[in-house]
Amino acid sequence: MKLFYSPGSCALGVHxxxxxxxxxxxxxxxxFAEREQYGEAYRAISPKSKVPALERDDGSVLTEYQAISIxxxxxxxxxxxIPTGxxxxxxxxxxxEYVVGTIHASGFRRVFRPAGFAPNSADHDAVKAEGLMIAKDGLALIDKVLAGKDFIVGDFSIADPALFYVTFWAVRRLNLGxxxxxxxxxxxMVDRPAVRKALKDEGL
Ligand SMILES: N[C@@H](CCC(=O)N[C@@H](CS)C(=O)NCC(=O)O)C(=O)O
Structure with a gap:
């Protein structure tokens, strides 16, 4: 298998x-700095021009955190x-779904890529502020889900690396509490050997 990634992106969850x-x-x-995701070679792998993309042993490619993780x-x-029950x-x-679809896609994406939501750069600060509010409100909601539990459903599951990649952005990219x-x-999460290795191998 081969994982297409960009360091510190949402591909970290799959990694x-x-x-x-x-x-x-x-x-x-x-x-990403060279916009390789929009080049012909990468589009042949993932026409979505996004990471993560997982090339499996039969050569087929799977995209989207939730699909890949399942x-x-x-x-x-x-x-x-995946928990039983x-x-x-x-x-x-x-x-x-809330972490990937709302906290990431509606929240942090506005913060990191405001141009995708408003063509006029004069609006970008407002877009970023809205994104930050969505992300913070989302994390406050997840805080309640985590009450009395180590991981989202008690035991570690595929939902936890998703939460980790957004909290990694909050801490390491935005210095948010x-x-x-x-x-x-x-x-x-940072204490888990798998997480430490993934961070090290991405140079983070
Ligand atoms: N829904 C997708 C989101 C993928 C995504 O937004 N990837 C970002 C990195 S975090 C990306 O590749 N962005 C490149 C671009 O938009 O140019 C998933 O869950 O995998």
Whole structure:
């Protein structure tokens, strides 16, 4: 398998899961500074021009954090990355969708790429402020989900690296304080060998 990534991007979530699983894989950096994601070669791999993209052993490519993480979990059931039980499964999906679809896509994306939401640069500060509010409100909501638990559904699951990549942005890119349960989650994630290795291999 080969993971296409950019250091410190949302691909970090998939990178962490690959390390947790321990299956052999290669890493291929997509150079955002040179806009490589929009070049013909990368578009042939992922026409979405985004990372993460996971090239599997049969040559096919899977994109989207949620799809990739579910595929990894289902193909490595012994790692128990999806909780058993209908309720915990549904709660995991609920949190993961909220992190990826709202905190990342509606919140942090506005902060990091305001031009994608407003063509006029005079509006960019307002777009960023709105994004920050969405991200902060989202993390406050996840803080409640984490009350009395180490991970989102109790045991570590595929929802946790998703939460980690957005909290990594909050801490390392924006120097934001995190709500207390989310901060505890962040610290526990940083302590995991898989997370430490993924961060090191991305040069972070
Ligand atoms: N919904 C996608 C989001 C992917 C995404 O937004 N990736 C960003 C990095 S965090 C990207 O590749 N951006 C490049 C660009 O927009 O030019 C997922 O869950 O994988």
């Amino acid at each position: 962490i899961l690959m390390e947790e699983i321990g299956a052999p894989f290669g890493l291929q950096r997509v150079n 595929w990894l979990a289902l193909t490595h059931p012994e790692k128990r990355l 209908v309720e915990r499964h549904a709660r995991m999906m609920e949190a993961m 995190l709500p207390s349960n989310v901060q505890r989650h962040y610290e526990q």
